[in-house]
Structure formats: structure tokens, C-alpha cells
Amino acid sequence: MPPTGKSLLDKVWDAHSVRELPSGQTQLFIGLHLIHEVTSPQAFAMLRELGLPVRFPARTFATVDHIIPTGSQKRPLADSLAEEMLVALEQNTRDHGIRLFAPGSGKQGIVHVIGPELGLTQPGTTIACGDSHTSTHGAFGAVAFGIGTSQVRDVLATQCLAMARPKVRRIEVTGKLAAGVYAKDVILAIIRELGVKGGVGYAYEYAGPVIDAMSIEERLTVCNMSIEGGARCGYVNPDEATIEYLRGREYAPAGDAWDRAVAHWRSTASDPDAAYADRVELDGNALAPSVTWGINPGQSVAVDEKLPGITSVPEEGRAQLAEAFEYMGLRPGEPIAGTPIDVAFIGSCTNGRISDLREAARVARTGKVAAGVRTLVVPGSQAVARQAEEEGLPEVFRAAGFDWREAGCSMCLAMNPDKLVGREVCASSSNRNFKGRQGSPTGRTLLMSPAMVAAAALSGKVSDVREVL
Numbered sequence: 001m002p003p004t005g006k007s008l009l010d011k012v013w014d015a016h017s018v019r020e021l022p023s024g025q026t027q028l029f030i031g032l033h034l035i036h037e038v039t040s041p042q043a044f045a046m047l048r049e050l051g052l053p054v055r056f057p058a059r060t061f062a063t064v065d066h067i068i069p070t071g072s073q074k075r076p077l078a079d080s081l082a083e084e085m086l087v088a089l090e091q092n093t094r095d096h097g098i099r100l101f102a103p104g105s106g107k108q109g110i111v112h113v114i115g116p117e118l119g120l121t122q123p124g125t126t127i128a129c130g131d132s133h134t135s136t137h138g139a140f141g142a143v144a145f146g147i148g149t150s151q152v153r154d155v156l157a158t159q160c161l162a163m164a165r166p167k168v169r170r171i172e173v174t175g176k177l178a179a180g181v182y183a184k185d186v187i188l189a190i191i192r193e194l195g196v197k198g199g200v201g202y203a204y205e206y207a208g209p210v211i212d213a214m215s216i217e218e219r220l221t222v223c224n225m226s227i228e229g230g231a232r233c234g235y236v237n238p239d240e241a242t243i244e245y246l247r248g249r250e251y252a253p254a255g256d257a258w259d260r261a262v263a264h265w266r267s268t269a270s271d272p273d274a275a276y277a278d279r280v281e282l283d284g285n286a287l288a289p290s291v292t293w294g295i296n297p298g299q300s301v302a303v304d305e306k307l308p309g310i311t312s313v314p315e316e317g318r319a320q321l322a323e324a325f326e327y328m329g330l331r332p333g334e335p336i337a338g339t340p341i342d343v344a345f346i347g348s349c350t351n352g353r354i355s356d357l358r359e360a361a362r363v364a365r366t367g368k369v370a371a372g373v374r375t376l377v378v379p380g381s382q383a384v385a386r387q388a389e390e391e392g393l394p395e396v397f398r399a400a401g402f403d404w405r406e407a408g409c410s411m412c413l414a415m416n417p418d419k420l421v422g423r424e425v426c427a428s429s430s431n432r433n434f435k436g437r438q439g440s441p442t443g444r445t446l447l448m449s450p451a452m453v454a455a456a457a458l459s460g461k462v463s464d465v466r467e468v469l
């Protein structure tokens with residue numbers, strides 16, 4: 001008998017569908033709209049031109065992350081353009097009665113870090129944000145999309161989006177991760193296996209023993225990079241870990257509403273006999289720490305592997321491979337371990353949470369930053385920074401020679417003073433290694449887990465964290 005159950009994606013989609021549109025898309029109600037300073041000003045301007053209010057200000061929350069400096073966040077910000085953007089966000093949120101988590105609130109941080117930690121991100125809902133990595137929130141069993149500026153306008157004005165329903169691919173990660181292998185290595189391996197466009201038209205449902213055993217923070221790392229594999233969104237079915245994470249959070253339901261919410265959240269998980277458009281299995285036992293060597297997140301190898309030969313891919317992929325080698329200044333067949341680095345960046349919405357900082361600090365305790373390596377340790381939010389301070393992590397990092405900074409996106413995107421210079425090579429715990437991503441048009445990015453970044457900072461070159469821990 002063919003499977004008759006429903007996936008979480010279908011349940012959430014059906015529950016939020018306002019109507020089917022003649023285009024074949026769905027008019028989808030958005031439960032939570034997260035906004036920030038980069039993609040919202042034009043959307044608010046369009047709203048003003050149209051004379052429209054924000055339809056559901058209470059479902060809309062704002063923070064500042066991309067442009068915020070991680071040195072001094074004293075107002076006015078040193079960069080007048082950044083200050084202007086922050087002032088515009090303050091004005092727009094005030095005008096429309098939207099809650100803004102500004103630096104003075106103590107709750108500011110990267111939009112994909114604060115949503116979960118405040119309990120705004122909840123299972124069984126739809127979430128939109130004008131940022132590609134909104135897929136992060138799927139870790140709770142939410143259907144979460146990154147959207148463009150005109151869609152931000154649409155959600156502000158109507159709380160709805162016109163969206164095509166994605167197919168669902170279930171990705172089961174079996175076995176158990178070895179010590180020194182992290183959620184980042186899992187998602188890099190998935191993207192390497194399926195390709196950066198392999199997820200186009202799909203939502204990824206992550207499952208299996210490795211995902212089940214992950215903390216919510218680790219699941220956030222996996223879901224964060226779904227978009228790097230081309231998927232429209234990625235999610236993990238809500239379970240006990242999800243519920244325990246949300247209990248007592250500022251915006252989580254309380255009292256009777258909590259019990260009703262938990263019952264609803266459980267009911268949104270995929271049915272055991274759910275139908276999937278595709279299924280993929282990955283052996284978690286076989287995974288090793290990964291490092292990207294190229295110019296997209298699919299171009300990665302295990303740290304103890306050699307870089308691919310040009311002829312290892314079909315004819316049509318060879319030009320792309322050659323382009324990556326030329327840009328990165330690396331040679332086919334060489335080991336990635338031992339590649340010298342200039343900068344080490346620990347942070348971002350992929351890996352700027354407290355568990356990431358704890359793992360990096362474990363490594364930092366074992367040595368000193370190598371001479372000539374510039375470092376940035378950037379908590380994903382002010383709450384993460386406070387927690388780290390309570391645990392004495394800034395002192396651990398400083399004692400090893402790392403630079404401890406204030407919360408923000410920092411060098412992930414370099415829309416702030418944290419930038420690569422010239423051809424610098426950066427070991428980075430962020431999510432994109434595109435040409436010029438970290439602020440220098442010729443800068444080079446090697447993506448890896450925060451613990452691997454810390455190990456690279458200590459040795460001055462790409463190193464196997466398993467030999468340090």
C-alpha cells in the first residue's frame with residue numbers, strides 16, 4: 001500500500017494555506033516575521049508609498065545584525081551609513097509598533113540566533129525573514145524561508161506570501177558521530193554529496209539517529225545551511241529536545257497555553273508513514289571533520305583527504321573546478337591539511353552559539369594563537385555573550401591570544417568593519433565561501449566547524465581537531 005501519512009511540511013503548509021492561487025502557488029499565512037536593518041528599509045518605504053499599515057505588528061520582530069560593529073557598539077556608530085540604517089530601523093519599528101531588539105536591549109544579536117533563544121521560533125509554524133539563512137529556524141520543526149525585499153513588503157502588508165509548495169526529501173543520517181565531528185561536518189557532507197543545487201525544489205527533512213541525538217543548537221547549524229544545498233527550507237521534526245529547549249523561554253507559551261502548544265507541536269511531526277518525494281541516507285559513522293577548499297560550500301573534503309583531481313568530475317564540471325583552484329591558489333591532489341591561514345573567524349548564525357563557543361574554547365585551552373594569525377571570536381547574540389562571560393570563556397580565548405568581540409554577523413558577510421584584506425585566507429565557521437564573501441574581492445574562505453577554526457588558529461594552518469581534543 002502506498003504511504004498515506006503526511007510530512008511536517010505538508011501539515012504546516014495546509015494549516016497555513018489561505019487559498020490556492022491561479023499561478024499554482026499558495027497564499028501562505030506567515031506565523032512569524034523577523035526583520036533586520038538590511039532588507040527592511042525599502043520594504044517600509046514601499047508600504048509608506050502605498051499608505052498601508054503593518055498588518056500584524058505583534059507577529060513581527062526586529063534586530064540589527066549585519067551592519068553592527070563588533071568592536072565598539074557605542075552610539076552613534078562610527079560608520080555614519082551603519083548609524084543611518086540603525087536609525088531608520090528604529091524609526092520604522094517605532095512608527096509601526098514593532099518590537100526591536102536594539103543593542104541597548106541586551107537582546108540584540110543575529111536574527112537566526114535571537115529568534116530561537118527568545119522562544120519566538122516554535123514548531124508547526126511558518127517563518128519568513130529577508131535573509132537567506134532563515135532555514136535555520138527549521139530546527140524546531142518550523143517551515144522557514146528566506147525572502148527578498150518585495151516579499152518583506154508583502155508580509156508586512158498582508159502577513160502572507162505567494163509560495164510554491166516544495167517537495168520533501170528525507171535525509172537520514174545513520175550511526176553516531178565520532179569525537180571531533182560536529183553538526184557542521186554533517187551538513188557539509190550532505191551538501192558535498194547532493195550538490196549545491198541538489199535541493200532545488202525541495203524542503204529537506206533531516207532525520208535518523210545522528211540528528212535525533214543532536215542538541216537544538218546542533219540542529220540549528222544543520223538547518224542553517226539547507227539553503228547552501230539549494231533547498232527552499234530544511235527542518236527537523238519536533239521532539240522532547242525541542243520542547244525542553246522552549247520551556248520557560250521569554251516568548252514561549254506559559255500555563256495552560258503551554259500544554260495546548262506542546263500537544264499541537266507534537267501533532268505537527270511527520271507521520272511514521274509519511275510519503276516523501278525522495279529519500280537519502282548518509283552514514284554518520286564514516287564522517288570526519290570537513291573543510292571547504294573551493295568557492296561554494298559543496299567543494300569540501302575531509303581534513304585527512306586530498307583535494308580532488310580535475311578529472312575526478314565529468315567534463316562539464318571541470319571548468320568550475322579549475323576556476324575554484326585558481327581563485328583559491330590551491331592545487332589538485334594536494335592535502336588540505338597544512339594549508340596556511342591568515343585569519344580565524346568563530347561566529348555567525350551557523351556557529352555563533354554558546355555550544356559552538358564552548359567547543360572552540362576547549363581547543364583554545366590547549367595552546368596559543370600562532371604568530372601572525374588574526375582572530376575574531378564573535379558571539380551570535382548578546383545573550384550568548386552573557387552566557388559565555390558567566391562561564392569564563394572570554395578569558396579562555398583571550399589567554400590563548402584570541403580577540404573576543406561583541407555580538408553581530410561580523411566577518412560572515414563583512415557589511416561592517418570586520419573584513420579580510422587582500423588575498424588573506426580565513427578559517428571560518430560561517431556558511432558561505434563565495435568569492436569576496438568576507439569583504440575582500442580576492443579574500444579566500446575555508447569553511448569548517450568552530451573547533452576546527454580554533455585548531456587552525458593555534459597551528460596557523462588547517463589541522464585535524466581530532467589530534468588536539
Ligand code: SF4
Pocket residue numbers: 065066110111112131133348349350408409412413430431
Ligand atoms: S551571520 Fe552571515 S549568514 Fe547569518 S544572518 Fe549574518 S550575514 Fe547572514
